[in-house]
Amino acid sequence: MFDYFCLILLDVSILKSQLYTISEAVQASGSSGQSNTLASDVAEDLHDENPKLEAGSDSDNDKPAEEDVEGDFTKLTGRQKKLFELRLKMNEARKANQTAMVAEKKRMEPPQESRGISKQKWLEERKRKIGKLLDANGLDMTKAFMLDTQEAAEAKYKKWEKDPAPVGWDVFNQKALYDAYKKRTKNVEVDLEEYNKMKEADPEFYRDASSLQYGKSPKISEDKIDRMVKELKDREEKRNSFSRRRRFHEEKDIDSINDRNEHFNKKIERAFGKYTLEIKNNLERGTALPD
């Protein structure tokens, strides 16, 4: 790539200086015969002093040459056209160089793990980065918090104050059930008049556990029953929206032959994913890493 570039530069500078000297020669002497020899002389010189001319000729020739080109935009003469084309080539070469540089850099870096980075590795990376930053500031690992901004620190405090959300079956822990019951009690409409009426009517209103009124119950009106049924139906609807549907990742690799297989693989991944991540990455890469 670089060689190509050098050659292009050489061409350009040669031609530019040729142009300049030729135009000078034309102005000065007015004989085309001499210009040829001059051109060949110039070419020889240029082979020796390439880098200097690059710098010199570019800065010198840019202005007059540019003006020429811009002026005769529509009717480019042979040489100016060539110059234009050369410029295009130069730009292309520059772009090609850039992309080559980026590609090389990418090649030098280790490639991204195809199945994601294990938590351990990520933590180690993080520690290393923070270690570097700390060293730059002359700090110790124990004072890593000094690197946080104020917003970051406030976010951290907030997170510490929060309780961690329950995971898995723990969602039905005692506290959660009690809270759910408390919420449901808001649906109870307390009708104090009716309550008092019942109190009058029933001598054993404040029953004990072992009261003999055990099996009896007052006549219950239809609308109360309907209300109860309605509440149950509401609860059932709420229950349906308990677990949300997860996004379907199309870009993920398929490792199943079936829907049932896919479901099974999801469950297995949940259970063993973090332990088998290294192994899977090694298999994808084809070789195991020496760590």
Next chain:
Amino acid sequence: MMGSKDADPSLGYLTRKDTEVKLPRPTRVKNKTPAPIQITAEQILREARERQEAEIRPPKQKITDSTELADYRLRKRKEFEDLIRRVRWNTGVWIKYAKWEESQKDFNRARSVWERALEVDYRNHTLWLKYAEVEMKNKFINHARNVWDRAVTLLPRVDQLWYKYIHMEEMLGNVAGARQIFERWMHWMPDQQGWLSYIKFELRYNEVERARQIYERFVQCHPKVSTWIKYAKFEMKMGEVDRARNVYERAVEKLADDEEAEQLFVAFAEFEERCKETERARCIYKFALDHIPKGRAEDLYRKFVAFEKQYGDREGIEDAIVGKRRFQYEDEVRKNPMNYDIWFDYIRLEESVGNKERAREVYERAIANVPPAEEKRYWQRYIYLWINYALYEELDAGDMERTRDVYQ
């Protein structure tokens, strides 16, 4: 040698040669370079899945008359019964069967399925919950009551069953019944949330006296600091200040040596503050500080200092703060008796307070810690201690006698 072409009677018209199983001979792989076009396993799987045909489903049939319906039901029932026979312990299958029967509005059959399921596993509270819910949704109240009763008798430690049973009775307006169930539950001494839900229930109907009695039982059942504090806060909310104070005092009597007594004292003191009884509050704080070992009194100290800043005069504040620093120093000197810096700070503190006795005491203790090694560094500081002591005696105490003593 038997001619291979001869007909073997057992094989019919085929000869032996034909019936021999010819396995392909394993050839040797000559070219071990990778093929130019590679394929990954994942690609194979992807293609396989894409080329799959859709699932074959039986066509949807519309049921037009009762014989067809009967057929359909028979078929489904047979399916379900087969499933149950295969996987008896799978609650999900039982529940599906029972729910299907319910959807067919055949409640007797549904009930029998539920009962059979319960026979398999009565300890599964979800079965009970779903069964009762089915009865409730279809408005069979007494059936539901029966189910709940059985559930609650068999599994008394599952709070959810109790909650839902009581909720049903309350929704139906049968408050007395609900109360009876609560009473039954309380006999089992459930955890705090059960008691609290009972109290909330009573308060919903403005039965304050009953709520109070329940609280009494509650603190008997769960003699912990948090329950006493809840009781006292309840009394405060009802506006009964004397009762609240009474509660606190009883709590202190009972739980002075509890590990969480500190919280109790803090709550008590805050209560007194709210009642504008600063003297009592101060007494409580002092009592608490004396009572509780220093290690756990962190929070208490902070509150005390804050309180004094609000209400106390200068001396009180200083006293409190000094007391706190004193404890800190005690801690530190206990850990490193050789650390003379700490001794110096401590001495300075005592001097600033102006309490001569204590200052002297501290000096004596400091001097008692003779440096172990013959190193000049240690001795230097030690000597400074002596000199300070002497100066102090001379300047502050003005007691010449003692000064002379010290110089010895």
